[in-house]
Amino acid sequence: xxxxxxxISVLWFFLYGYLIVASVDFGAGFFHFYNKVSHKxxxxxxxxxxYLSPVWEVTNVFLVFFFVGIIGFFPDTAYYYGTALxxxxxxxxxxxxxxxxxxxxNTYGSKDSKIYSFLYGMxxxxxxxxxxxxxxxxxxxxLDISNGNVTLMLGELLTSGYSWSVVFLxxxxxLFISASFLTYYxxxxxxxxxxxxxxxxxLFWSIPTILxxxxxxxxxxxxxPEHFSSMLDISWMFILSLLFFLAAMFFIYKKRxxxxxxxxxxxxxxxxxxxxxASHLPYLLYPHLTIYDGFVNETMAIALIMAFFAGxxxxxxxxxxxxxxxxxxxxxxxxxx
Amino acid sequence: xxxxxxxxxxxRILTGLTLGFHIIFATxxxxxxLMIALAEWMGIRKNDPHYRxxxxxxxxxxxxxxxxxxxxxxxxxxxLSLLWPNFMQLAGQTISLPLFMEVFxxxxxxxxLGIYLYTWDRFKSRMKHFLLIIPVVIxxxxxxxxxxTVNSFMNAPQGFELVNGVITDIDPIAAMFNPATPTxxxxxxxxxxxxxxxxxxxxxxxxxxxGDRHVYHKKALxxxxxxxxxxxxxxxxxxxxxxxxxxxxxxxxxxxxxxxFETEEEAPLVLGGYLENDGEIKYAMEIPxxxxxxxxxxxxxxxxxxDQFPDEDTPPLIVHYFFDGMVFIGMYLAFVSMIYxxxxxxxxxxMHSKVLLWSIVAGGxxxxxxxxxxxxFAEIGRQPWILYGIMRTPEGxxxxxxxxxxxxxxxxxxxxxxxxxxxxxxxxxxxxxxAHELEQRGVEDRGERT
Ligand code: HDD
Ligand code: HEM
Ligand code: HEM
Numbered sequence: 001x002x003x004x005x006x007x008i009s010v011l012w013f014f015l016y017g018y019l020i021v022a023s024v025d026f027g028a029g030f031f032h033f034y035n036k037v038s039h040k041x042x043x044x045x046x047x048x049x050x051y052l053s054p055v056w057e058v059t060n061v062f063l064v065f066f067f068v069g070i071i072g073f074f075p076d077t078a079y080y081y082g083t084a085l086x087x088x089x090x091x092x093x094x095x096x097x098x099x100x101x102x103x104x105x106n107t108y109g110s111k112d113s114k115i116y117s118f119l120y121g122m123x124x125x126x127x128x129x130x131x132x133x134x135x136x137x138x139x140x141x142x143l144d145i146s147n148g149n150v151t152l153m154l155g156e157l158l159t160s161g162y163s164w165s166v167v168f169l170x171x172x173x174x175l176f177i178s179a180s181f182l183t184y185y186x187x188x189x190x191x192x193x194x195x196x197x198x199x200x201x202x203l204f205w206s207i208p209t210i211l212x213x214x215x216x217x218x219x220x221x222x223x224x225p226e227h228f229s230s231m232l233d234i235s236w237m238f239i240l241s242l243l244f245f246l247a248a249m250f251f252i253y254k255k256r257x258x259x260x261x262x263x264x265x266x267x268x269x270x271x272x273x274x275x276x277x278a279s280h281l282p283y284l285l286y287p288h289l290t291i292y293d294g295f296v297n298e299t300m301a302i303a304l305i306m307a308f309f310a311g312x313x314x315x316x317x318x319x320x321x322x323x324x325x326x327x328x329x330x331x332x333x334x335x336x337x
Numbered sequence: 338x339x340x341x342x343x344x345x346x347x348x349r350i351l352t353g354l355t356l357g358f359h360i361i362f363a364t365x366x367x368x369x370x371l372m373i374a375l376a377e378w379m380g381i382r383k384n385d386p387h388y389r390x391x392x393x394x395x396x397x398x399x400x401x402x403x404x405x406x407x408x409x410x411x412x413x414x415x416x417l418s419l420l421w422p423n424f425m426q427l428a429g430q431t432i433s434l435p436l437f438m439e440v441f442x443x444x445x446x447x448x449x450l451g452i453y454l455y456t457w458d459r460f461k462s463r464m465k466h467f468l469l470i471i472p473v474v475i476x477x478x479x480x481x482x483x484x485x486t487v488n489s490f491m492n493a494p495q496g497f498e499l500v501n502g503v504i505t506d507i508d509p510i511a512a513m514f515n516p517a518t519p520t521x522x523x524x525x526x527x528x529x530x531x532x533x534x535x536x537x538x539x540x541x542x543x544x545x546x547x548g549d550r551h552v553y554h555k556k557a558l559x560x561x562x563x564x565x566x567x568x569x570x571x572x573x574x575x576x577x578x579x580x581x582x583x584x585x586x587x588x589x590x591x592x593x594x595x596x597x598f599e600t601e602e603e604a605p606l607v608l609g610g611y612l613e614n615d616g617e618i619k620y621a622m623e624i625p626x627x628x629x630x631x632x633x634x635x636x637x638x639x640x641x642x643x644d645q646f647p648d649e650d651t652p653p654l655i656v657h658y659f660f661d662g663m664v665f666i667g668m669y670l671a672f673v674s675m676i677y678x679x680x681x682x683x684x685x686x687x688m689h690s691k692v693l694l695w696s697i698v699a700g701g702x703x704x705x706x707x708x709x710x711x712x713x714f715a716e717i718g719r720q721p722w723i724l725y726g727i728m729r730t731p732e733g734x735x736x737x738x739x740x741x742x743x744x745x746x747x748x749x750x751x752x753x754x755x756x757x758x759x760x761x762x763x764x765x766x767x768x769x770x771x772a773h774e775l776e777q778r779g780v781e782d783r784g785e786r787t
Contacts, residue, residue, distance in 0.1 A: 057447040060407055064414055065440045071418060072437050075429025082422030086737040089419045094750050097408040101754055104404030105761045108397065149736055296430055303434050303509040311441035318448045318472070325452060325459075 003301045004291040007073035008284075010308060011066055012277045018062035019273065020177065020266055025059050026124030027178020029103065031201070033121025036114065048182070049107065056103060058322070060096075072304050076294035080285050081134065083150040084143050092130040099123040128170040136163040139224045140286035162216075162223045169212035173269070176205040180248065180265045184258040202252055210245060213272065224286060230279040237275030244268035342741060345734035348420040351744045353716070355413050357709055358751045362406035364708050367481045367526065368533025369399045370450075370474045376560060377467050387553045389463075390775060391560070392470075395537060396454060398762055403450065405758050410443075412747075420740065424723050424733030427504070431497050432490045434509040439483035446476025478526055485525045489517035492715075493586050494724050516586050520579040527575055528711070531568035532704040535670060537561045539701030540766075542694040553775060555689070562677040562697070569671035576667060577631060584632035587725065588641040590718040593652045594660035595628055596621075597642045604628035604640040609661055612654060652720045659714035666707035670700055 028048045071078050099120050106116035136157065137143060144151045157163050179201035186194035217238065221228040231238070248264035251257045282290040295301070373392045380388030418425050428436075449472040460466050490496075496512030498505045538561035544554045583591040591597070596607050596618055606628040610621025626636035633640070643651055673696045680688040687693070719725060723733040 057403070057407055057451060058444070060411060061440065061444045061447050064411055064443065067415060067418070068433075068436050068440050071425055071429045072433030075426045075433070078418045078425035078429060079422045082418040082420075082425060083735055083737060086419045086735060086743060087739050089415055090743045090746060093412045093415050094746060096411055097750055097754060100408040100411075101404050101757070104401055105757055108400045108404075108761075108765075151737075296433070297504070297507050299507045300430060300433060300509055304437055307434060307438050307441070311438070311444075314441065315444055315448070318445060322448050322452055325456065 004295050011069045014065050016273050021059045023174045023177035024181045027174045029124040030121045033117045074294040084152040088133045095123045095127045129167045132166040132170045162219045165215050165219050172208040176209040184262045187258050237271045241268050241272040344740045345731035347740035348734045359409035362402050364529045364532050365402050366406040367477045367529035370477050374470045387556050421733045430504050431512050435483040435486045435513050439480045442476045442480035449473045481526050482522050485522045486513045486518050489521045493517040520582045524575045524579050527571045531572050534561045534565035535700040535704040539698050542697040546694050562674050566674035580631040589646045589651050592643045594656050600642040602639045652718045656714050656718045659710045663707045663710040666703050
């Protein structure tokens with residue numbers, strides 16, 4: 001495998017990690033707020049807090065890892081995306097800042113506040129939506145690159161059906177992933193009321209999720225035919241994704257194997273995510289930048305890959321400890337610790 | 338606006354704003370874990386619940402500041418690419434390794450911080466819980482180390498060749514361990530510890546001043562001031578070494594900081610003062626030979642002055658005040674913590690006198706001010722370069738048309754965040770005084786299986 005492929009795979013993998021943990025996190029934040037204003041079920045909110053509190057900072061690092069890594073492996077992306085994304089990027093930063101800090105203020109501060117809960121619940125939903133702009137731009141035809149200047153064609157972006165369908169998918173996936181995780185978590189915690197609630201949420205959000213995915217698949221055909229044809233070449237990955245989805249829904253509907261069901265949801269997104277990524281290659285920014293011409297020098301690439309594996313050796317045991325103590329410790333989940 | 342739109346100028350202001358805001362939380366984020374570890378360690382060693390509560394309460398306030406540190410740090414990380422795309426393109430080729438490793442250090446820190454906070458009463462052995470803070474201390478200090486090597490690289494770039502605008506012969510390790518690295522990382526990390534000790538000492542002193550004479554606060558004060566004294570001596574020593582680094586590698590920065598116009602031997606140190614239009618220095622205090630000593634360690638040494646550099650390569654002379662302010666505060670912090678230690682040793686009846694306590698309270702904001710002054714000095718003193726000798730600042734900047742709007746957006750964001758953060762912290766400690774919590778936990782402690 002070439003260094004370019006290793007580099008992009010590592011980064012894509014981390015972005016996938018972010019996609020999953022952040023979705024769980026953001027969705028939970030939203031449900032927390034929603035249940036609070038609709039006075040539904042206060043028990044649920046305790047459960048959400050117990051899950052979220054020890055892990056939110058870790059979530060953020062996945063994201064930081066990605067954008068630091070991409071500058072390291074593909075420095076030219078700084079030039080293209082950096083210049084074009086000033087405004088949308090800044091808006092994302094503001095959302096992330098609001099989300100992270102008000103979450104902490106609400107959780108660790110002395111009282112639970114409705115305004116704070118609103119701020120972090122809503123900003124959490126908007127963050128994924130704002131990030132999708134990057135994916136949309138990477139499909140090409142939203143950047144004007146002329147006489148050494150890169151500008152974003154904001155009007156075009158905001159009126160494009162493709163870009164809105166990606167935004168829609170991002171929001172509903174967040175709610176779907178989060179609900180399917182919390183179904184499992186509530187079940188483990190033995191919290192029947194929450195379990196029923198989240199099971200209903202999961203089933204409900206599964207429908208727009210799958211509809212939006214199919215919609216995007218065809219929207220790409222219209223928007224970037226070259227990408228679409230390479231997607232067809234590896235269509236098995238998308239079919240696999242659909243099968244994972246159906247299996248997950250089957251288990252949740254039948255109220256069986258809920259842990260497996262969540263893993264299947266993760267696999268559903270894994271295969272779709274890597275199918276999308278693989279078919280997008282070699283372009284980082286269609287048609288201006290590929291992973292080959294934007295790649296860092298070889299010495300740095302080797303150094304980064306070595307640092308990456310050394311880092312993994314440190315992180316995997318630590319993450320394992322974190323999960324064992326908080327996610328898979330039945331006593332903790334049930335609130336006995 | 339009243340000035341003509343120049344994306345490079347706005348990018349500089351916005352970068353300075355974000356960094357200036359982040360650095361407050363980052364500094365505390367690096368230093369406080371160490372102080373928490375010290376307190377918990379004392380608590381275990383002396384079997385003293387006061388120290389354990391100290392660790393616990395500090396940790397509780399700490400998470401709130403961490404949150405703001407994390408989000409503003411994320412902001413910088415993204416903003417560097419958004420505002421300085423050309424610089425980052427070059428930096429990505431040469432110095433991305435420590436930037437990348439920094440993220441691992443954060444990761445490590447974040448994981449163990451999460452565990453530490455939620456496991457206070459979970460282990461039978463207290464030592465086990467104490468051990469969990471160690472990775473947090475290590476992660477925080479290493480992330481400071483790695484990020485500061487990036488800044489060192491900007492001051493003393495090496496580890497690559499630039500031939501006709503093409504970079505070759507890259508050596509990531511040499512780039513990371515450049516001549517600025519030893520003094521810069523050491524000075525940054527030790528001042529993080531110093532600032533945190535003073536900020537926590539400030540809280541203790543303030544409580545005593547407000548009439549709460551609980552021994553809990555006295556212990557807090559004692560622990561923080563002892564540490565602060567050690568750190569302040571180290572700060573002054575390493576600061577002196579930083580001066581020697583400048584004299585050798587960035588003499589124009591030192592000369593600008595000292596208003597040292599002509600190269601000469603036996604150079605005096607200029608303190609304070611005011612610069613007339615004709616370059617005459619007024620109302621300043623001069624300490625003979627001191628600049629030669631700061632720069633080279635001997636009173637007779639020759640110190641290069643601004644006359645050796647063309648005007649367009651020298652930083653603005655205003656950096657003089659930033660430098661002096663930092664050094665003054667450094668001396669002040671060392672002095673105050675020394676007096677406290679002397680009194681606690683010889684004259685205990687005076688050690689909680691009003692004057693001393695107020696001086697310690699002042700040390701909290703002053704140490705943060707020193708951090709800001711130090712960074713502004715270091716950054717503006719590097720001008721006109723973004724990469725010393727290689728790339729000028731405007732060349733690194735974005736060409737986007739909207740940097741000004743973004744500046745206002747972020748001013749609003751930081752104002753709101755800063756305000757909310759202080760309200761939350763204030764409520765946290767006012768609603769639950771230490772004495773009250775001790776009582777609660779005192780009951781709990783007796784019931785605990787020890
Ligand atoms: C509490 C904070 C604090 C205190 C008390 C001091 N410093 Fe400092 N100083 C910093 C906080 C700081 C800093 C914020 O950490 C800087 C900014 C950039 C850097 O490397 O560290 C810095 C930079 C810095 C530099 C510039 C390095 C460069 O640009 O590469 C010099 C020469 C000194 N310091 C010297 C001193 C001396 C002689 C001090 C003696 C009392 C002193 N500092 C006290
Ligand atoms: C964290 C502590 C730091 C603080 C408080 C700080 C502060 C500042 C300030 C005040 C400016 C504006 C300077 C001017 O307008 O002349 C600035 C500029 C800048 N800083 Fe730093 N800085 C810090 C560390 C760093 C580090 C570690 C990097 C690199 C990774 C960095 C990158 C930059 C860049 C790219 C600029 C714009 C170019 C310039 O004006 O020099 N800074 N910073
Ligand atoms: C240009 C310079 C800087 C950049 C790009 C930067 C980047 C970041 C990022 C991305 C984060 C969030 C990481 C996370 O999600 O956990 C962060 C947080 C943090 N930064 Fe910075 N940083 C800079 C300057 C500094 C400096 C100079 C220090 C230390 C002296 C520092 C210390 C920290 C610490 C300790 C945190 C973790 C939050 C906390 O514990 O308070 N940063 N920084």
